[in-house]
Structure formats: structure tokens, C-alpha cells
Amino acid sequence: MQYRDKPWYYSTSIAILCWFLTLNAGEPAFKKFQLNGYAQGTTYAITYYANRQSVSKATVDSILSVIDSSMSLYKPYSLINEINRTDAPVRITDPHFYRVLRRSYDIHRRSGGLFDITVAPLVQLWGFGVQAIDHLPDSTMVDSVLACVGMDKVKLRGRRLIKKQPCVQLDMNGIAQGYSVDVLAGHLEARGILCYLVELGGELRVRGPKPDGTLFRIGIERPAQANRRRAVIDDVVAIQKGAITTAGSYRKFLQDGDRRVSHHINPKTGHPFTNGIISATVYSDEAMTADGYDNVIMAMPVAEAVAFANRLKGVEVFIIYKDQQGVVRDTMSLGFRQLIAN
Structure with a gap:
């Protein structure tokens, strides 16, 4: 399955990065297992803690x-x-x-x-x-x-x-990858694995805490600006359970002269959205829900997007955008602020 490009795979892009702390030496019952592969036009990475290896790469590849x-x-x-x-x-x-x-x-x-x-x-x-x-x-x-x-x-x-019309055609790329993450997470839980991170194409779902008692920490990366050559991580969220996905217009676009054409298309007008949003990072219980709504947020004016997320139950958003002067800024829903690590 080929899905829309995710901008966080590049050092100068909007990104979500996740890392794990090393297990405490006093907790030998749990080991750290990792699976990596290529599927759906992108890479996947699964890390889980268990007393034995109970999930294989072959099984993951088969599911996908x-x-x-x-x-x-x-x-x-x-x-x-x-x-x-x-x-x-x-x-x-x-x-x-x-x-x-x-x-x-x-x-x-x-x-x-x-x-x-x-x-x-x-x-x-x-x-x-x-x-x-x-x-x-x-x-x-x-x-x-x-x-x-x-x-x-x-x-x-x-x-x-x-x-109702023969010419109608479907495209589930805006939600199916998040769903794939949920299916993989469900497969782990069905085997009694209750501490894991599943990542596919930048879409994440985690369950913890980790064996050392800490939460999973996820960094939100900002694009490089004129005064710096590489992207930086300014904000870190800490979550015990849930999913985080991101939609972005930073990497996947077409250039038509001076015009940059986003791959996020307005189904009502038929034209790409032009609202200044660079990326929308969404938190929810399920990756499918977060994946669907990150596309919705990309389609809205910034203030409207934040107000929309504040009205939704179980959905939070972090938005990086350019203001009218071209300065990169960010804003977030009320609930997302509570996820920011101190």
C-alpha cells in the first residue's frame, strides 16, 4: 500500500521521533524486542517488552x-x-x-x-x-x-x-495507515504484550508505562528555518497509552512555477487547501481516529482547527503553521497542552 508521504522522515521536515530508555538492571523478567521492515510503501518499527519473543516479523508482514x-x-x-x-x-x-x-x-x-x-x-x-x-x-x-x-x-x-454514480472511486489513504497501526497493536495485545510502541510510516501507537516506570516520550520536530540548517525538537509529549499521527504539507507537494501545490485536496472545491498549516499532529486513543482527523485539521484555518479539536472528545492537536508574515509558529488544543512533558 502506498500512502501519502510523511514529512518527518527527513532531518529538515516536520517529524515525530520516539525513543525508549534502557531497562533497569533490576527487572530481568522483561526483555526488549524489536521488529523492523518495509510495507505499504514505507517502513515500520515495533518495539515491545516481554519475557519472551512472541511476535515475528513474518506475522507482521502477513498482517500488513x-x-x-x-x-x-x-x-x-x-x-x-x-x-x-x-x-x-x-x-x-x-x-x-x-x-x-x-x-x-x-x-x-x-x-x-x-x-x-x-x-x-x-x-x-x-x-x-x-x-x-x-x-x-x-x-x-x-x-x-x-x-x-x-x-x-x-x-x-x-x-x-x-x-449512486458509476464514476465514484474510493481512496482510503488518509485513514488506512492509522488503521494498520491499530491492527498491529491489537495483535500484540492479543498475545499478552502490554508495553509496546508500533510505528508505521510515522504513525504511532503506544502502551505503557515501560518496565522502568517511565512514560513514552515523543518529540515534535520543527522544520529548518533560514537561521538554522537542521530541524530541532522543541516540544516533547509524554504518554502512557494512545496514538499520535501527523499530516503535513512540507514534503509532499508539486511545484508549478512559484506556486506550491499541496497534496491535501478540498473535496468541496476540488482544489488544494491553502491555509498556511505546515503540519497537524493529532493524539487520540486509536491511530485510525487520529489519522483521519489529522487530514481534517490540515483542511481548516488555524483558529478554526483548534476550536474544532477542543470540541471533539478524545482528540487533541498540535499545529505548526506559517503566519501572514511567513513566520513559523505553533498552537495547540487545550488537552494537548496537558501532554507536554515538563
């Missing part, structure tokens, strides 16, 4: 492969591609697809339509889809594609997914 078979636009045989190719109703028996679809409808409703998984034609039109493009679209092209966009054009009745 199954999810790819459900929601990857880069796998011709995937369920989502099957749905995109057909005009007929499709019965959704795949539990992964069904769970993500249900949550997508919920976030779509709560966000006033800013989160929309029918944006696939727009994503492709602007050059961020599976196929390469040789020029950016004009307004006429955008308007023609908009006729195929909108979650009101696809209905879920029981387990049957019905397109």
Missing part, C-alpha cells in the same frame, strides 16, 4: 499484506480497486475494509464533509495518485471531476456498498 489486499490502490487485486472498477453494488465481507469504511462515514459527518474518501479522482487529477500526470488541471477539468466526488454518492446499506 492482508490489509493491502483490502485497501491498497497500488495492488490491482485489492478490494478497493475491485470496487472502483465496478458499477454494481459490492457486498463488503472484508472486516478491515468494513471497519475503515464505517469510521470514514463518521469522520466525514463530524468534519462537515472535509474528510471524504471519494476524492480518488481529484487526487489523481492533481498528480498525487497512482498514475503520473504531465500537467496540472484547469478549473474546467476540476469541475468535471467534482461531479464524481462526495460521500453522498455512495451508500452503505448493511454490508452492501452502492454507488
